[in-house]
Amino acid sequence: IKVFADGADLDDIRALNGNPLIRGFTTNPTLMRAAGVTEYEAFARRVLEFITDKPISFEVFADELELMYRQAKVIASWGGNVNVKIPVTNTKGQFTGPILERLSREGVQVNVTAVFTHAQVRDVLAALCPDTHAIVSVFAGRIADTGLDPIPYMEEAAAMIAAFPHAELLWASPREVLNIYQADAAGCDIITVTPNLLKKLSLQGKNLDEFSLDTVKMFYKDATTAGYQ
Numbered sequence: 133i134k135v136f137a138d139g140a141d142l143d144d145i146r147a148l149n150g151n152p153l154i155r156g157f158t159t160n161p162t163l164m165r166a167a168g169v170t171e172y173e174a175f176a177r178r179v180l181e182f183i184t185d186k187p188i189s190f191e192v193f194a195d196e197l198e199l200m201y202r203q204a205k206v207i208a209s210w211g212g213n214v215n216v217k218i219p220v221t222n223t224k225g226q227f228t229g230p231i232l233e234r235l236s237r238e239g240v241q242v243n244v245t246a247v248f249t250h251a252q253v254r255d256v257l258a259a260l261c262p263d264t265h266a267i268v269s270v271f272a273g274r275i276a277d278t279g280l281d282p283i284p285y286m287e288e289a290a291a292m293i294a295a296f297p298h299a300e301l302l303w304a305s306p307r308e309v310l311n312i313y314q315a316d317a318a319g320c321d322i323i324t325v326t327p328n329l330l331k332k333l334s335l336q337g338k339n340l341d342e343f344s345l346d347t348v349k350m351f352y353k354d355a356t357t358a359g360y361q
């Protein structure tokens with residue numbers, strides 16, 4: 133599985149670019165806003181000065197399909213390593229299939245985002261040009277937030293996408309390090325992980341007795357720092 137980094141903090145992206153584990157990057161407007169990005173294109177172009185050989189996704193922010201299409205063409209022109217994120221629907225629930233079809237046919241590498249259902253996966257795959265690279269981002273973590281087990285869900289999505297050699301399945305919105313292994317076992321091609329989750333990778337293989345002791349020390353330190361009597 134390829135691990136991508138999800139976020140829009142310039143320093144994080146710069147640092148993670150030097151991390152051999154990270155094979156690509158994803159952003160979205162919510163992450164951009166949280167990182168304090170005000171000038172969308174200027175930010176993207178700054179990132180693309182140093183992210184030159186790894187794939188990076190930037191999302192359209194228009195809502196009307198024709199405007200989304202035009203914005204996607206502009207975003208795609210920023211670099212050959214850019215995937216244009218297109219939400220599977222707009223805010224009115226209109227399926228973006230017609231523009232996915234046009235963009236994909238014209239060679240634009242899309243990353244179809246906010247995909248939650250198998251019917252959406254099926255319809256997206258039907259819209260994509262089989263010869264153009266595309267990513268399908270299924271929000272496994274948000275699916276799990278609803279109480280559903282994302283693993284069989286992602287396995288079925290992986291089986292659907294297997295017939296499309298130029299399409300890759302991305303496990304989006306992971307919640308824990310374990311999801312990286314689950315995504316790999318489920319047949320996903322990519323998982324995109326926040327810097328906070330990436331920090332937890334250093335815990336892999338940690339002795340659990342030692343971890344227990346560290347946790348108790350944390351409680352004790354905080355209790356004494358707070359001066360509880």
Ligand code: E4P
Nearest residue numbers: 138158160269274304305324
């Ligand atoms: C990635 O491409 C997605 O935008 C991201 O993983 C969504 O994460 P969230 O569901 O935790 O907001």
